[in-house]
Every structure is written in structure tokens, then in C-alpha cells.
Amino acid sequence: MSVAVCLLVYGFIIAxxxxxxxxxxxxxxxxxxxxLxxxxxxxxxxxxxxxxxxTTLTVDVVRHRVHHMSQAVMDDCVTQLHDAAVGQYGGATQVGLFILTGLAALASAFWFVRIGHSLWQARRTTFSHARxxxxxxxxxxxxxxxVLDVDHPAAYCVAGKPHTIVVTRGVLTAxxxxxxxxxxAHERAHLDGRHHLLLALTRGLATALPRIRLFAVGAAEVARLLEILADDAAVRVHGRATVLRALLTVSDMSEGPAEAMGATGIGLTGRVARLAAPTDRTARRRSRLTLGAATATAALTAVAALLLAAAETAVCLPISS
Incomplete structure (x- = not known):
């Protein structure tokens, strides 16, 4: 029980x-x-x-309900959970606990099915479009x-077998x-880096949990950062001025279908400003240190929550009878 409490609190803080x-x-x-x-x-x-x-909560309830483990080998939190599961706090508490656990399990299963369906649908759509x-x-x-023989300008890439970069005659003319x-080069960077997989996963999470701001904002930010990384890959080959000029020239172009990744798509204004006025080395170093510290804090906090719970240092007061 203390493991579940620690993990729930950690997830809530990050969210x-x-x-x-x-x-x-x-x-x-x-x-x-x-x-990223x-x-x-x-x-x-x-x-x-x-x-x-x-998972921890469900396993604890089922295990203690079926096997009636001795309270002598359980800590206070698990003891209280066991007592509630076997009905020592009354039938209403016992039924409520099982209903809550069942609903949580069903909600989790529905969530996983929804994510899986979203990923499968995205894969089917992109493969179909590439074909x-x-x-x-x-x-x-x-x-x-x-090359598509249409005048409407567009340039994008879509995942498939094989992956496909699509440009129109309008782009080649402009x-x-x-x-x-x-x-x-921008589009190849997307495909080489398998950016479509990260997009599909983060968008799937946002679709499955649309009311949780973490996933909606996260999906948008991941998409923006992937475009920046593709810009940087093109800059390393062709130079900053060339990439900037290309983005400015095609800034009014269509970004392609929703499942595609296009050079003129997400966050174009910010990307153009970034290329036009690159940050200095000190600012880059400061950003790396700050973001590295934030990443390490998030990862280490999750590990610490598990270790503290395993060491029985998480706070969990017993239920008074």
C-alpha cells in the first residue's frame, strides 16, 4: 500500500x-x-x-483476500488493507474496496486499449498515405x-514500408x-531519428487522457522539439543561412496531412527566430544544466519513492477501529 501511495503522489506532482x-x-x-x-x-x-x-494496489487486495496472509508479516498499511479486504471494518467497506479496485482495473484496461487503438490507427493511416x-x-x-504533379506547394514525410518523403511540383518550382x-535533409532527419514513433506515442497518450494537461502539453512540446532537432540536422549539412532561407521561402506552404511531419509545420515562427538569432554558448550551457537537473530530479524522485516505500519510511497511518 505504501508503494502505491508513493507512486500516486509522485505521478500527481509531475503531472x-x-x-x-x-x-x-x-x-x-x-x-x-x-x-526532449x-x-x-x-x-x-x-x-x-x-x-x-x-498494479501494486490490485495485487495486494487480491493476494490478501485469497490467501489470508498473517498480519504478523505485514506492515501497518498492508495490514489495514488486508483487514478491510476480509471484512473486518464492515461489509460496506469491504464491498467499496473491491468496487474501487475493480473500477480502477477496468479504467486502466480501457486506457491501454484506447492507447493501443490510437497507435494502430496512426500506423495504418500513415502507411496507407505513404502507399x-x-x-x-x-x-x-x-x-x-x-514528386506529386500538383501546383499546391507541400513537403513532408510519412512513415511506411518504405518510409516516404513527398514533395510537390510547387515546391520544386519555388x-x-x-x-x-x-x-x-530536414525530412530525412525525421525519418532517420524515428520521430514518427515518438509523435505517435505522445499523441496517443494525449488522446487517451485528454483532460490531463501534462499529456496534451507534452505532445505539443515533443512535436515542436522534434522539428527543431530536424532543423539542426539540416543546418549541420547545409548551413544555418540556407535552412533559414528555405523555411522563409516555404513559410506559406501547406504542412501536409495530419499524420505527416513537414518542414513548414509546427512552431515555424519560433524556429525561424531561433535560426535567425541563435543563442550564445553560455545560454546553451545554462539550458543544458537546468534541463539536465530537471530530468535527473524527476527520474531520481521516482526511484526514491520506490526505495522509501520498500524501506517502510513512507507515511501511512493505520485505520482506527
């Missing part, structure tokens, strides 16, 4: 603090990899904490992309060779 604190720490994109790691740590540790708390793009367009071996290469 409350992270949506407000992390965007401020990651503002400006000075350290996008550190910011911090967000993934916050999201992952919160989910694991809540799942672990529910249709290859059918409708023509593969350009020099570009390593599928950009010169250097800028086209910069846009394609």
Missing part, C-alpha cells in the same frame, strides 16, 4: 508541475535534446508511476523523394537546388 515548468525551461530551443529527454522522462515516469500504483503517395506520384531518385536539399 501538476511539468506542464508549467518545462516549457519555460525549454523556451527558445537552446538545448532541444535535453528538453526531460519531457519524455516526465511523461514516461508519470505513466509508469500510475500503472505501478494500480497512396507512391502510387499517385513519381519517384525521383536524385531527390530520394516522391526553391532552388540548395534550398530543396535543405528541406529534404
Amino acid at each position: 501538476v508541475l511539468a506542464p508549467s515548468a518545462l516549457p519555460r525551461l525549454a523556451r527558445g530551443g537552446a538545448a532541444p535534446r535535453f528538453a 529527454t526531460a519531457w519524455l522522462t516526465a511523461l514516461g515516469s508519470t505513466v509508469l508511476a500510475w500503472v505501478g500504483a494500480l 497512396m503517395a507512391r502510387i499517385a506520384g513519381r519517384h525521383n531518385s536524385e531527390l530520394g523523394a516522391v 526553391l532552388d537546388d540548395r534550398h530543396i536539399d535543405a528541406v529534404l
Whole structure:
């Protein structure tokens, strides 16, 4: 029981603090990899904490109800849970405990099914779009992309078998060779980094738990940071000025379908400002230290919650009869 309490409290604290604190720490994109790691740590540790708390509570109730373990080998918290499960505090308490545990288990199962369905739906949609793009367009071996013969400008990538980068004739008309290469490098960075997997997972969490701000904000921030990382990958190959010019030229272009990742999509204004006025080394170092400390704090707190509970130092008062 004390393990479940510690994990629930930890998850609640992260869910409350992270949506407000992390965007401020990651503002400006000075350290996008550190910011991405911090967000993934916050999201992952919160989910694991809540799942672990529910699992611990369910196992304790079932185990103590079925096997009637001796109170001599249980700490105060588990003893009280056992007594309630076997009816020592009255039938109403016993029934309420089992109803609560059952509802929590059903809610958890529904949540996992919803996440799984969201991931499967996203995979099916992206694979279908990639296949249709290859059918409708023509593969350009020099570009390593599928070209659609439409004037409407768009450039994006979609996961599939194989992954596909899609550009339209409108893009090829608007950009010169250097800028086209910069846009394609951005899209290749998404595919090489498997960014679509992180997007699918974080968007799946936000879809499954839409009322919890942590997951909604986290999904948006992860998407923004992935675009910044793709920008940086293109900059390393083609230079900051070329990538900036390409983004400015295509700033009015469509970002592609919802399941795609496009160079002109999320957070374009901030990304252009970041490329136009890069942060200095001191600011980058400060951001890395701050975000690294936040990530370490979140991860170590989760471990500490488990260790403190295992050592029976978590506070859990016995129920008076």
C-alpha cells in the first residue's frame, strides 16, 4: 500500500508541475535534446508511476483476500488493507474496496486499449498515405523523394514500408537546388531519428487522457522539439543561412496531412527566430544544466519513492477501529 501511495503522489506532482515548468525551461530551443529527454522522462515516469500504483494496489487486495496472509508479516498499511479486504471494518467497506479496485482495473484496461487503438490507427493511416503517395506520384531518385504533379506547394514525410518523403511540383518550382536539399535533409532527419514513433506515442497518450494537461502539453512540446532537432540536422549539412532561407521561402506552404511531419509545420515562427538569432554558448550551457537537473530530479524522485516505500519510511497511518 505504501508503494502505491508513493507512486500516486509522485505521478500527481509531475503531472501538476511539468506542464508549467518545462516549457519555460525549454523556451527558445537552446538545448532541444535535453528538453526532449526531460519531457519524455516526465511523461514516461508519470505513466509508469500510475500503472505501478494500480498494479501494486490490485495485487495486494487480491493476494490478501485469497490467501489470508498473517498480519504478523505485514506492515501497518498492508495490514489495514488486508483487514478491510476480509471484512473486518464492515461489509460496506469491504464491498467499496473491491468496487474501487475493480473500477480502477477496468479504467486502466480501457486506457491501454484506447492507447493501443490510437497507435494502430496512426500506423495504418500513415502507411496507407505513404502507399497512396507512391502510387499517385513519381519517384525521383536524385531527390530520394516522391514528386506529386500538383501546383499546391507541400513537403513532408510519412512513415511506411518504405518510409516516404513527398514533395510537390510547387515546391520544386519555388526553391532552388540548395534550398530543396535543405528541406529534404530536414525530412530525412525525421525519418532517420524515428520521430514518427515518438509523435505517435505522445499523441496517443494525449488522446487517451485528454483532460490531463501534462499529456496534451507534452505532445505539443515533443512535436515542436522534434522539428527543431530536424532543423539542426539540416543546418549541420547545409548551413544555418540556407535552412533559414528555405523555411522563409516555404513559410506559406501547406504542412501536409495530419499524420505527416513537414518542414513548414509546427512552431515555424519560433524556429525561424531561433535560426535567425541563435543563442550564445553560455545560454546553451545554462539550458543544458537546468534541463539536465530537471530530468535527473524527476527520474531520481521516482526511484526514491520506490526505495522509501520498500524501506517502510513512507507515511501511512493505520485505520482506527
